[in-house]
Amino acid sequence: MSFRSITKVAIISLCIWRAASAQSGPETNTPAPHNDAVTLQQDDERRAQANDPESIHAPGPFQTESRTRTRAETKITVESSEAEPYDQTTGPALTEIRINETFTGDIDGKSPVRALQVLHENKSANLVSVQRFRGKLGGRQGTFVLQGSEVVENGKIKATWFVVPGSGTGDLSGLRGEGGFKGDFGKGSDGWLEYWFE
16 A cells, blocks of 8 residues: 555544544533532531531421410409418418309300418418319310419409410310419409410
């Protein structure tokens, strides 16, 4: 084969190789360059977030920071009441009070109350109380326990109370709330409760 023929074959082979390379396109399996500094920074941020209690409990798209509260109002009537001293060795006197109450309004039902009273010489008093309400709250039927703290002055009572966590039953399961009442001691009062459900 002459030198001229060999040259033509070489040129044709080179053209065929270039055409094949162009059709196959750039190689796509080459991994993207890895930036170690960026990756380490991202890992550090993920670790910091995982160890941050606020970020763990931060509200997501389906969480809410505060629950909706509903205010209930009620009239409280004292149906019966009796007091029994249990320590009068020195002042102030300590007394146990037993009360039966009826609620009408947004809170509708009945509740027996047990209260411990510290009675001062001027007839003012401090009380702590526990009562289990049975009836309806906002149309929901069930029971729950209220724990109260009361002050009596000049025949008037003012109090704060809250729903004992975990005490709700029936339709009132999961109930939480806080409120109070005021009125004439031993007769009746106006009560309210701002409540929500867990």
